[in-house]
Amino acid sequence: MCGRPPGSAGNRQTVAVTEKIGIVGAGIVGLAVARELATVRGAEVTVLEKESRVAAHQTGHNSGVVHAGIYYPPGSLKARLCREGVALLKDYCARHALPYEEVGKLVVASTRAERPLLKALAERARANGVPGVAELDALGLREIEPHAVGVGAVHSPHTAITDFPAIARRLALDVEEQGGSVRLEHPVRAIRETASGVEVIAGRRRFAFDRLVVCAGLGTDAVAAMTGRRGDLRIVPFRGEYYELAGPARDLVRGLIYPVPDPRYPFLGVHLTRHIDGEVLVGPNAVLALAYEGYRRRDVRDLRRIVGWPGTVRMAGRHWRTGLKEIYGSLAKRAFLKAARRYVPELTAEDLRRTEGGVRAQAVSRDGRLVDDFAVDMDGRVVLVRNAPSPAATSSLAIARHIAALVPALVR
Ligand SMILES: Cc1cc2nc3c(=O)[nH]c(=O)nc-3n(C[C@H](O)[C@H](O)[C@H](O)COP(=O)(O)OP(=O)(O)OC[C@H]3O[C@@H](n4cnc5c(N)ncnc54)[C@H](O)[C@@H]3O)c2cc1C
Structure with a gap:
């Protein structure tokens, strides 16, 4: 008692x-x-x-x-x-x-069209009480990440x-x-x-x-x-695949470099993240997995349960364009490289090494x-x-x- x-x-x-x-x-x-x-x-x-x-x-x-x-x-x-x-x-x-x-995070806009989204993100961050948030221009962002490029960024120094x-x-x-x-x-x-x-x-x-x-x-x-x-609600698994930067390419990233997220989607887009062990990860993408613990592309154990949920089919109908892009990214290393080079153009294919991924449990109505x-x-x-x-x-x-x-x- x-x-x-x-x-x-x-x-x-x-x-x-x-x-x-x-x-x-x-x-x-x-x-x-x-x-x-x-x-x-x-x-x-x-x-x-x-x-x-x-x-x-x-x-x-x-x-x-x-x-x-x-x-x-x-x-x-x-x-x-x-x-x-x-x-x-x-x-x-x-x-x-x-x-x-x-280590701090930069959310980088790579085109002028993304600027309004960046501004909205900075306002949202302040509304949520995130400390130290700053809006940076192309030069300002290079002071934080010397090898990154973009037209502007939001900096969150305490991430x-x-x-x-x-x-x-x-x-x-x-x-x-x-x-x-x-x-x-x-x-x-x-x-x-x-x-x-x-x-x-x-x-x-x-x-x-x-x-x-x-x-x-x-x-x-x-x-x-x-x-x-x-x-x-049902859990729909989304595989997140990663590459890691090999050798000296790791020095191209000091902290965390993220794209401006697509507001229609809960995932953040392929980003570059320094890991606590010194590795720098590139990823994750977000590919619909066909097994709950579907760490490999060939895992299809739960196909019927996942696709049998009406929400999965409706979601696929709504996001098919993004879905196809993610599948392409999953199959082609060059799609990953392209996503990473948008923010760090010095990266080459030799710098990217495939590494272990994860599977997200995402509820779908x-x-x-x-x-x-x-x-x-x-x-x-x-x-x-x-x-x-x-x-x-x-x-x-x-x-x-x-x-x-x-x-x-x-x-x-
Ligand atoms: C690729 C990826 C990147 C992410 N990046 C970040 C990030 O940077 N920052 C962040 O905050 N979050 C991130 N997340 C999200 C974060 O990892 C998860 O939100 C969080 O780990 C969820 O924790 P959990 O305990 O709910 O789930 P889990 O860690 O999945 O734990 C659930 C546990 O339940 C067990 N279990 C399931 N069924 C049974 C059963 N029948 N009997 C007994 N045990 C069972 C499983 O074996 C498992 O160990 C990321 C996720 C992924 C996949």
């Missing part, structure tokens, strides 16, 4: 008790939620993860950028939780000696890079230090909600929880189906809309994170607070 003071509901005396909370998924979101519930709520938490390590999927396959909050519509969950998340993450990294480097898998590992340690457990190789196979709790079969074991929080990334739909809450904001459902004893795309790694500690506040404390 935890030492919470007794409360009352109507005339009946109620007592707060130690809650047993199960969390599905040991990505950065699931682990941050587990840590928050264990440390702040005193809950007894068990994280169930199907893989043999934490951060095996999106958390371990991303650009490693701590986004400052430039892009998101003011008032959206993304805008608020990104700003809060940056502050929490920076502090967390400092306390645990985890890498966090404010940072970090090591999200290392943060996830530290969060898992926090959970264990609070008496919780992270059970690897425990794929969740069945879920049953009863009058008094939630029963979960994971691996070969049966668990009984008071509540369950699902942070399953690419596995969201499968786990949602086990709870009987299919809902009206029945009418084919790519859901832009974070989405969390709470129904009965189950909380389902339905959409946690970028910048969810940046925002993870704030998402965890948001979810903990949604889950009412259990009283008996």
Whole structure:
């Protein structure tokens, strides 16, 4: 029993008790939620993860950028939780000696036509409270990135890079230090909600929880189906492929160089990002994958489920031009080179080396809309994170607070 003071509901005396909370998924979101519930709520938490390590999927396959909050519509969950998340993450990294480097970001307009979009982006960044945002001309941007070209740029000096898998590992340690457990190789196979709790079969074991929080990334739909809450969104996987810069070409990029994003699309376009280990990544593109964990082009395991969702077909109809461009970019190295040379013209084909990519879990509605904001459902004893795309790694500690506040404390 935890030492919470007794409360009352109507005339009946109620007592707060130690809650047993199960969390599905040991990505950065699931682990941050587990840590928050264990440390702040005193809950007894068990994280169930199907893989043999934490951060095996999106958390371990991303650009490693701590986004400052430039892009998101003011008032959206993304805008608020990104700003809060940056502050929490920076502090967390400092306390645990985890890498966090404010290398700064340039969003570069390469044509005059992009200038109004750039201006709107700077205004949005200021509205979101992003500190230090400056609008630069062609010369100004070269002072920040001497090898970059463009007609103008927005500079965000506090945009940072970090090591999200290392943060996830530290969060898992926090959970264990609070008496919780992270059970690897425990794929969740069945879920049953009863009058008094939630029963979960994971691996070969049966668990009984008071509540369950699902942070399953690419596995969201499968786990949602086990709870009987299919809902009206489905995860559509988008592969993000990367190249890395070889040898001295790495010195052509100091920090982060991004294109002006297409406002109709939640992805940011191929960018150049310095990684915490010194590598410079070029990517990711965004190609519709035909398997949830479709890291390779030939992975087509989940074709029927993905294409069977009416939203996928409607989305493809709406974005077919961009889709074809992305497929071409996936097949042809020269398309990647062209995208990178638009901002750093000194790059050559020899400078680009293919490297490991990631797969994004992007929610798509029945009418084919790519859901832009974070989405969390709470129904009965189950909380389902339905959409946690970028910048969810940046925002993870704030998402965890948001979810903990949604889950009412259990009283008996
Ligand atoms: C290419 C790419 C670039 C990105 N760049 C950035 C960036 O620079 N900055 C940023 O902030 N964000 C970025 N993101 C987004 C970010 O990585 C994700 O938003 C974040 O990692 C989501 O974390 P998660 O815990 O929800 O998901 P995940 O890390 O995918 O974790 C979900 C976990 O659930 C587990 N799971 C699924 N089903 C089951 C089951 N049945 N039983 C048990 N376990 C299960 C999976 O194995 C997995 O470990 C990027 C993403 C990608 C793919």
